[in-house]
Amino acid sequence: MNTLAEAWHWLGDPAHWTGDDGVRHRLAQHLVLTVVCLVISCLIALPVALVLGHLGKGGALAVNISNVGRAVPTFAVLVLLLLTPLGRYGEGPTVVALVLFAVPPLLTNAYVGMREVDRGVVRAARGMGMTGRQMLFQVELPLALPMVMNGVRIAAVQLVATATIAALAGGGGLGRIITAGFNLASTPQVVAGAVLVAVFALIVEGIFETAERLAPRWVRGAR
Amino acid sequence: MTAPPDDCLARNEWICGAYLSTRRQILLDAVAQHLQLTVIAVLVGLAVAVPLAVLARRWGWAAGPVLAVTTILYTVPSLAMFSLLLPVYGLSAALVVAGLVLYSLTLLVRNILAGLRAVPEETRQAARGLGYGPVRLLLTVELPLAVPAAMAGLRIATVSAVSLVTVGAIVGFGGLGNLIYAGMNTYFKAQVLTASVLCVVIAVAADLLLLGVQWLITPWTRGARG
Numbered sequence: 001m002n003t004l005a006e007a008w009h010w011l012g013d014p015a016h017w018t019g020d021d022g023v024r025h026r027l028a029q030h031l032v033l034t035v036v037c038l039v040i041s042c043l044i045a046l047p048v049a050l051v052l053g054h055l056g057k058g059g060a061l062a063v064n065i066s067n068v069g070r071a072v073p074t075f076a077v078l079v080l081l082l083l084t085p086l087g088r089y090g091e092g093p094t095v096v097a098l099v100l101f102a103v104p105p106l107l108t109n110a111y112v113g114m115r116e117v118d119r120g121v122v123r124a125a126r127g128m129g130m131t132g133r134q135m136l137f138q139v140e141l142p143l144a145l146p147m148v149m150n151g152v153r154i155a156a157v158q159l160v161a162t163a164t165i166a167a168l169a170g171g172g173g174l175g176r177i178i179t180a181g182f183n184l185a186s187t188p189q190v191v192a193g194a195v196l197v198a199v200f201a202l203i204v205e206g207i208f209e210t211a212e213r214l215a216p217r218w219v220r221g222a223r
Numbered sequence: 224m225t226a227p228p229d230d231c232l233a234r235n236e237w238i239c240g241a242y243l244s245t246r247r248q249i250l251l252d253a254v255a256q257h258l259q260l261t262v263i264a265v266l267v268g269l270a271v272a273v274p275l276a277v278l279a280r281r282w283g284w285a286a287g288p289v290l291a292v293t294t295i296l297y298t299v300p301s302l303a304m305f306s307l308l309l310p311v312y313g314l315s316a317a318l319v320v321a322g323l324v325l326y327s328l329t330l331l332v333r334n335i336l337a338g339l340r341a342v343p344e345e346t347r348q349a350a351r352g353l354g355y356g357p358v359r360l361l362l363t364v365e366l367p368l369a370v371p372a373a374m375a376g377l378r379i380a381t382v383s384a385v386s387l388v389t390v391g392a393i394v395g396f397g398g399l400g401n402l403i404y405a406g407m408n409t410y411f412k413a414q415v416l417t418a419s420v421l422c423v424v425i426a427v428a429a430d431l432l433l434l435g436v437q438w439l440i441t442p443w444t445r446g447a448r449g
Contacts, residue, residue, distance in 0.1 A: 003310040070379065071426035073386035075400060076419035079407040083415060161300035168302070168393060169407060178306050182393060187310055194303035201298045 053114025334376025
């Protein structure tokens, strides 16, 4: 418990919050990194998943991409990208590695959500003379929304957690507080950094949880 | 003065045969450490997860807390997890194993519990009618029937563990991750690519191996359609 007390003491020191290595700057970097990667991943994964789900094709593809994604270490991808010409562009490798990491859960959840929409409802919509586009946006997507959002939530929390790995390769974010602590052999700083990241991840999880509770009933689904 | 050798190592190419032949022992040692860390972590995780899942199944009130705690553990980032455990284990292989165990718990407990809950009530009643006590019921009926769901969780947990071991490089016990980390600092392309590919190969091989084990230990799930 002594270490926790020291970590608390570390966090309480205002000197650790300011400057380029300070908590405030690292927190902002972490937030920007997470949001940028989440938006890019959603822009890539969701249209593909929704269209494939609407057409009912590519299920095996979605599941396999998800499985392969789990087997490839993010750290390895990050370092590989760092050694390519892309490595010269600051946060470029980190963003690419994190996007590659976030796409699989988004893709799988959105695809499964679209396929789980009651086929009877879809047939009824077609019988009413809806076009494919209308069916996708007015029937299937609203019904699949809880699953789609669940994928976004999983991706967001994992991104917050995984963005720390960027620090191993010299990137920014809260991970830097941890790696700096390792290099200084300062256990309180390491623990303080870890607590910050964990709290950040739990806050993101909490925001999604609250948004889900406050959302209208049809968004939450009938669970 | 001799001219520097003009081979793929000197040119720092991504794919390099000379790297494989000259660093064979280093690669084999890293793979051995990687496998060792993964296997121990998954086995310990299994040893902790099975009793937890059985407890959560027996007493309904225990399910909520058990699932909540394991989910929170899963949210903690790997780098942070290793650092949080640092005061307890110090810079050691045990630190990496402990972190991996905590990660595997969510996946394992959830899947084993789902498997146990999926055992049909009639099956349990039939066994009870045959005079099975609670222990025999658990060991000979419920646990075997939960195996397919548990194996699904075990496969995901193992594949994730293989890729997470690399982060252990920060404390020097990362198996192939050590080579990736060292290769990053020296811009040694062949080493980074070789180690990364080996990680994926290990993960895929482990997945296929577990699939085979599942096929062998659940004979009742096959042949029904054949």
